Amino acid sequence: MTESERPVAGAKARILVVDDSSLVRLYCRDVLEKAGFEVEQAINGIEAMEKVLEQTFDLVIVDVNMPRMDGFSFIRVLRGSASHVATLPALVVTTEAGPHDREEARAAGANFYLMKPVSESDLLRHVAVLTGAPQ
Amino acid sequence: MSFDDSKRYFIDRRLAERIAATGSGSFQSYFAMLRSDADHEIEHLVNAFTVNETYFYREDHQLRCMTAHLLGDLLRRKPDREAIRIWSIPCSTGEEPYSIAMWLMENWSEVDKYNIEIVASDIDTRALKAAAEGVYGARALMRLSHDMIERYFARIDEAQVRIDPGLRESVQFTRANLIDGQDMARYRDFDIVFCRNVLIYFDDASRRIAAENLYDCLRPGGYICLGHSETMSRISPLFSVCRFPEAIVYQRPEATDDGK
Numbered sequence: 001m002t003e004s005e006r007p008v009a010g011a012k013a014r015i016l017v018v019d020d021s022s023l024v025r026l027y028c029r030d031v032l033e034k035a036g037f038e039v040e041q042a043i044n045g046i047e048a049m050e051k052v053l054e055q056t057f058d059l060v061i062v063d064v065n066m067p068r069m070d071g072f073s074f075i076r077v078l079r080g081s082a083s084h085v086a087t088l089p090a091l092v093v094t095t096e097a098g099p100h101d102r103e104e105a106r107a108a109g110a111n112f113y114l115m116k117p118v119s120e121s122d123l124l125r126h127v128a129v130l131t132g133a134p135q
Numbered sequence: 136m137s138f139d140d141s142k143r144y145f146i147d148r149r150l151a152e153r154i155a156a157t158g159s160g161s162f163q164s165y166f167a168m169l170r171s172d173a174d175h176e177i178e179h180l181v182n183a184f185t186v187n188e189t190y191f192y193r194e195d196h197q198l199r200c201m202t203a204h205l206l207g208d209l210l211r212r213k214p215d216r217e218a219i220r221i222w223s224i225p226c227s228t229g230e231e232p233y234s235i236a237m238w239l240m241e242n243w244s245e246v247d248k249y250n251i252e253i254v255a256s257d258i259d260t261r262a263l264k265a266a267a268e269g270v271y272g273a274r275a276l277m278r279l280s281h282d283m284i285e286r287y288f289a290r291i292d293e294a295q296v297r298i299d300p301g302l303r304e305s306v307q308f309t310r311a312n313l314i315d316g317q318d319m320a321r322y323r324d325f326d327i328v329f330c331r332n333v334l335i336y337f338d339d340a341s342r343r344i345a346a347e348n349l350y351d352c353l354r355p356g357g358y359i360c361l362g363h364s365e366t367m368s369r370i371s372p373l374f375s376v377c378r379f380p381e382a383i384v385y386q387r388p389e390a391t392d393d394g395k
Contacts, residue, residue, distance in 0.1 A: 021188065023336050065188060065274065095188050096277075116188075118336045119364035 013131040014038045014056060018048040018071065019063040019093075024116070028061060028093075031120050032127065036043070046068025049077060052085045058131045062110075064094040072108040079109035093118055103129040162181050164242065169342070176335070183292045189230045191271075192278040198238040200381035201327060206243065212356055218250040222312060222325045222352065225333050227254035230275055231267030233298060237287055246373050254322070256311035263308050269298030299330045313343050319348040321388035326354055329346065332362035334370065356389040 004065075015037050017028045027040045040055065042048035044066045052060065060078075062071040073088050092110040094101065105113040112126055127133070157176060159165035169175050192198070209219065223232040232255035239246050257263050272295055276284055288296035311320045313333070328349055336340050349359060350373045358375065360382065361367060367374050368383040373384035 027336050093188070095193070115363065116330050117362060117364050119335070122364065 004108055005084075012036060013036045013058040013133055014040065015131070016042060016057045016060045018042045018045065018049060018060060018066070018074065020044055020066040021063070022097055024063065024093075027117070028119045031123055035124050035127075037127070037131075037133075045071065045074030045077070048102065049057070049075055052078065052088060056087060057062065059089045059091060059127060060125075061091045061093055062095055063116075064092060065103075072110075075105075075108040077109055090129055091126055093123075138142060157287075165225075169174075173205060177238065179354060189227050189332075190277055191234045191280050192274045193230065193234070194307075194363055195238070195278070196381045197329070197384070198235065199242075200360075200379045200384060201235075201241045202238065202392075203381060204379050205384065206245075209251075209356065213349045216250070218252050220252045220254070220327075220354075222323045222328045222331055223253065223255040224313065224328065225257040225259070227257060227259070227324050228262050228275075228306070229298070229306070229308070230267060230271070231255070231329060231331070233269070233287075233302055234309075237283070238304055241283070251305075253306045254281075254309065255306050255323070256309045258310065258312045262308060267303070267308050270295055271298070297307065310353045311343040311385055313348060316344075316348060318357075324354050326353050326357045328353060328357070328359045330359060330361060332365070335362065335365050344369045346373065350387055352372070353387040355387055357387050358385075359385045361385065 006087065015032055017025050017032070017039060019025050019028070020039075020043050025041045025043075029041065032039045040051060040057070042051050045062075046069045048060065048062070049069070053117070056075075062074060064071040071092060071094065078085055078088060080086070089111045092105045092113045093116055094105075094113075095116045102113050107121065111130055114122060114126060153176070154161070154165040157165060157168060159168055165176075206219070213219070221235055223235060226232050232253050236253055238250065255266065257266070270291065271288070271378070276288075276296070276298065287299045289299065289303055290296050311322065313330070314337075330345075330349060334345060337345060347365065350371070353359065358377070361384075368376060373387070375388055377384050377386050
């Protein structure tokens with residue numbers, strides 16, 4: 001990441017919400033915008049990949065079960081990338097709750113894992129930690 | 136379902152997608168189509184706004200709570216031979232109501248002594264159709280043991296299984312909208328309602344309307360189970376909180392001032 005690409009301190013953190021459910025994207029967007037974040041959306045891993053390569057984000061919130069490219073594959077591709085996006089923090093938000101999913105999320109390179117649906121306070125608390133925003 | 140103003144942008148976008156999908160060209164002609172209910176477009180529009188992503192035995196600590204505490208308490212107060220009525224709303228593609236039926240058969244020794252009615256409702260007709268067909272893939276089954284899958288499903292092919300016809304018959308599927316008072320008035324006398332992971336997506340006003348409707352659908356003393364991140368105390372003061380070791384559930388108080 002070059003200096004010019006680095007988010008300016010005090011500027012709104014930009015978050016990409018990746019989920020194939022419009023209702024879930026809408027919910028995250030409302031909660032995050034109300035808290036002062038800038039939100040962009042993508043409907044699967046492919047669209048998310050295009051967006052992270054074109055734009056600058058501070059965090060990506062990713063669902064697991066999506067058509068075309070699932071959340072774990074997306075994070076693996078992200079982490080394997082040679083560009084600045086390889087270190088982009090990723091918060092996995094999913095209905096899956098088994099211990100294997102948690103392990104797989106960690107193995108794929110996710111920074112944290114939350115079970116859907118996520119309450120407003122849980123979402124904001126974890127987003128604050130991962131973006132370094134004041135809580 | 137209703138949305139507050141902050142959600143307008145999104146609805147406009149979903150609407151634009153439906154206008155394009157139906158080849159209506161403009162909002163005016165799309166609206167005319169909605170009004171005439173041509174090709175059940177209202178259903179398609181509703182279906183575009185719902186979440187269908189679940190699995191068998193999701194949040195099974197609440198099912199454990201049902202057999203460990205709720206049923207015993209309900210039966211102590213229940214007149215002889217009155218059916219135990221359980222409602223799954225929204226039931227999405229059927230995993231929840233079938234899980235309730237399976238859980239009772241597997242974990243409740245008294246299951247054969249009582250008449251148990253399981254009703255499952257959703258606003259999304261596409262999900263209801265899938266629920267009635269009862270065809271599932273590996274993802275939906277991930278929490279079930281091999282034995283359970285053998286017992287309650289028949290294999291269709293490598294990737295899919297179909298629910299046992301007896302289990303299918305034990306659940307009655309219907310369409311219902313949580314915030315439509317007329318719709319909800321058709322549902323009464325439930326002992327336990329599972330309403331999980333939907334209220335969180337509503338705005339405050341719709342949430343309160345849904346909670347009040349659900350209150351009327353319950354028998355006095357009946358219980359309601361919400362999703363793990365949902366809290367009734369923030370939605371409506373009508374219910375009492377019951378803390379069990381397995382789960383927090385909410386109860387319609389047994390006696391109310393208006394004599395209900």
